[in-house]
Amino acid sequence: MSYHLDPTHHPLEELSQVRAGVVLAPQAMEHLAQCAACEQFVAQELPLDLDRVFAGVLAELHAPRTTSLERALCRLRLPVWLARSITAAPALQGSWLACSVVVISLAALVGGLHGSSGNAVPPLLVLAPCVVAAAVAFCYGPRVDPLFELTQVTPASRTVALLARMGAVIGVNSVVIAVASGLAGGPVAAFAWFPSMAAVSLLSAVIAARTRPVVGVGAGLVIWTSAVLAVSSSGLRVTSALWGAPAQLCYGVAALGCGVLLVHWIRHERVFLLPQAGL
Amino acid sequence: MRVVVENLSRSFGSSKVLRDLDLTLEPGITGILGPNGAGKTTLLRILSTALAPSKGSIKVGGWDLSSPHGRTEARRRLGYLPQEVGYYPRFTVFQLVDYIAILKELDDRGERHRRVRTAIDAVGLSAVAGKRIKTLSGGMRRRVGIAQAIVADPELLLLDEPTGGLDPEQRMRFRQLITSLSADRTVVLSTHLVEDIAAVCTSVVVLWQGQALFHGQPAQLRERADGMVWLADAVPDSALLSWRTEEGAVRVIGPRPSAAAVAIEPTLEDAYLLVTNCAPTDAQLR
Numbered sequence: 001m002s003y004h005l006d007p008t009h010h011p012l013e014e015l016s017q018v019r020a021g022v023v024l025a026p027q028a029m030e031h032l033a034q035c036a037a038c039e040q041f042v043a044q045e046l047p048l049d050l051d052r053v054f055a056g057v058l059a060e061l062h063a064p065r066t067t068s069l070e071r072a073l074c075r076l077r078l079p080v081w082l083a084r085s086i087t088a089a090p091a092l093q094g095s096w097l098a099c100s101v102v103v104i105s106l107a108a109l110v111g112g113l114h115g116s117s118g119n120a121v122p123p124l125l126v127l128a129p130c131v132v133a134a135a136v137a138f139c140y141g142p143r144v145d146p147l148f149e150l151t152q153v154t155p156a157s158r159t160v161a162l163l164a165r166m167g168a169v170i171g172v173n174s175v176v177i178a179v180a181s182g183l184a185g186g187p188v189a190a191f192a193w194f195p196s197m198a199a200v201s202l203l204s205a206v207i208a209a210r211t212r213p214v215v216g217v218g219a220g221l222v223i224w225t226s227a228v229l230a231v232s233s234s235g236l237r238v239t240s241a242l243w244g245a246p247a248q249l250c251y252g253v254a255a256l257g258c259g260v261l262l263v264h265w266i267r268h269e270r271v272f273l274l275p276q277a278g279l
Numbered sequence: 280m281r282v283v284v285e286n287l288s289r290s291f292g293s294s295k296v297l298r299d300l301d302l303t304l305e306p307g308i309t310g311i312l313g314p315n316g317a318g319k320t321t322l323l324r325i326l327s328t329a330l331a332p333s334k335g336s337i338k339v340g341g342w343d344l345s346s347p348h349g350r351t352e353a354r355r356r357l358g359y360l361p362q363e364v365g366y367y368p369r370f371t372v373f374q375l376v377d378y379i380a381i382l383k384e385l386d387d388r389g390e391r392h393r394r395v396r397t398a399i400d401a402v403g404l405s406a407v408a409g410k411r412i413k414t415l416s417g418g419m420r421r422r423v424g425i426a427q428a429i430v431a432d433p434e435l436l437l438l439d440e441p442t443g444g445l446d447p448e449q450r451m452r453f454r455q456l457i458t459s460l461s462a463d464r465t466v467v468l469s470t471h472l473v474e475d476i477a478a479v480c481t482s483v484v485v486l487w488q489g490q491a492l493f494h495g496q497p498a499q500l501r502e503r504a505d506g507m508v509w510l511a512d513a514v515p516d517s518a519l520l521s522w523r524t525e526e527g528a529v530r531v532i533g534p535r536p537s538a539a540a541v542a543i544e545p546t547l548e549d550a551y552l553l554v555t556n557c558a559p560t561d562a563q564l565r
């Protein structure tokens with residue numbers, strides 16, 4: 001194919017354009033080496049900085065490969081910024097999810113092996129809120145996200161970013177828990193774990209937003225395990241006391257209250273305060 | 280873009296970090312000069328909307344930062360380099376700048392990538408655009424931070440210690456870049472380096488314990504030390520500051536130390552030292 005640099009077509013711009021650069025630059029280079037007329041034209045007329053052109057081509061070759069999760073989220077019509085913000089959450093990275101899957105599977109397995117004997121505490125029901133609370137507390141904030149300070153000064157909504165990350169974390173973990181409890185044929189009705197998990201997670205998130213993620217998780221875990229221990233040592237029937245209808249209603253109200261509080265705080269930018277620079 | 284700060288205060292617990300600051304920042308380059316702990320980062324964080332003030336009002340190009348709408352509009356128009364820029368370990372230089380460009384609402388992929396390449400090129404990092412940031416040196420990471428700050432072509436550019444960790448050549452390149460950018464925008468940079476101020480700034484604020492001790496042109500700051508800098512033979516008792524120079528003479532800042540002392544032309548650094556050493560003490564401020 002013959003390729004000539006045509007001054008009326010702004011070849012420089014064309015060359016430095018991303019796609020054109022990838023497709024045409026090698027041809028243009030080859031042609032330049034052979035065609036005296038074009039070479040002279042370039043030398044005289046164009047401040048053609050070939051290093052720059054190739055840098056552009058290289059940069060495009062190195063441009064972000066979007067992850068399949070990000071592409072899937074974009075296909076669900078999520079804006080690009082939100083899709084990338086969600087996939088960047090630490091608690092949604094492969095290693096973190098793998099740990100959650102292992103803990104939840106083990107809990108489901110142990111529960112399945114023991115069956116619903118006596119007044120035993122179902123391990124999955126106790127552990128599920130703990131695992132998700134940790135993931136939620138570590139999905140957003142200045143001590144979690146290395147780019148937090150930068151993202152805070154962009155027009156992207158903080159509330160949407162926080163809720164999207166929390167929603168994604170709770171959603172992904174819920175699927176894992178549902179699958180694990182289904183496979184293990186657990187003793188308690190499906191999704192009985194959801195309200196307690198939501199309440200403990202949001203409580204941890206509220207405390208983490210005001211303090212630090214570890215404090216949030218620690219406080220959530222202490223409150224939850226204390227409640228479980230208190231009930232199991234009180235002689236009450238554990239499953240109905242902790243996962244019966246009245247308890248579920250309380251979890252629902254607590255989760256809603258914590259959620260509303262968190263959204264109120266973040267809308268008024270009163271939480272997730274930046275720590276001192278340089279520490 | 281004009282930035283108007285009125286009666287700005289910020290406290291952390293019982294410690295007052297910014298005290299009733301009044302500043303008007305005009306287009307051009309304003310340098311914030313001050314010692315460690317003076318409140319430079321706190322001021323830039325507040326101007327960038329990353330941190331809320333405890334008291335006072337800030338208007339960025341007419342947008343009031345006390346309202347959510349005003350903050351969003353200001354965020355659309357500003358670029359910010361924090362004192363420390365973190366990064367995701369798996370991100371390349373291109374990915375980080377691209378991520379910020381996405382958050383700055385550059386939605387068209389082709390146009391965004393063109394701007395990302397231009398910003399990376401402007402800080403001289405084109406050759407490492409595809410490298411992971413964790414493999415870069417500290418100075419190079421600083422330049423990635425500058426690239427993300429300029430990617431969306433901001434009208435207000437806030438740079439917290441932009442030259443920290445840059446080698447002399449890069450510092451020179453940075454100064455050229457900032458000068459070329461400052462033609463029609465407001466650039467505010469914090470620094471400990473008086474050379475940065477002398478080289479690029481059209482205006483300087485000396486910040487001391489949360490107060491602006493001086494705000495004006497660098498030449499006006501230098502004039503403050505006229506008749507206050509001397510070369511003497513011995514260290515005098517009356518001097519505010521004195522130190523022995525390489526040539527062996529004693530450079531004195533303060534009133535004439537002795538009849539034999541010779542008045543010399545003050546530098547910007549002399550003036551900065553004079554202004555900060557005449558400042559009220561913490562106890563007086565309280």
Ligand SMILES: Nc1ncnc2c1ncn2[C@@H]1O[C@H](COP(=O)(O)OP(=O)(O)OP(=O)(O)O)[C@@H](O)[C@H]1O
Nearest residue numbers: 274275276277291296314315316317318319320321
């Ligand atoms: N998030 C925070 N929590 C508590 N104190 C803080 C916080 N941020 C800043 N400070 C305090 O405010 C004061 C000013 O800090 P700042 O970081 O603004 O100073 P600076 O002028 O930027 O100093 P440097 O030159 O060291 O960067 C310091 O005493 C610091 O301890």
Ligand SMILES: [Mg+2]
Nearest residue numbers: 277319320362
């Ligand atoms: Mg600082």
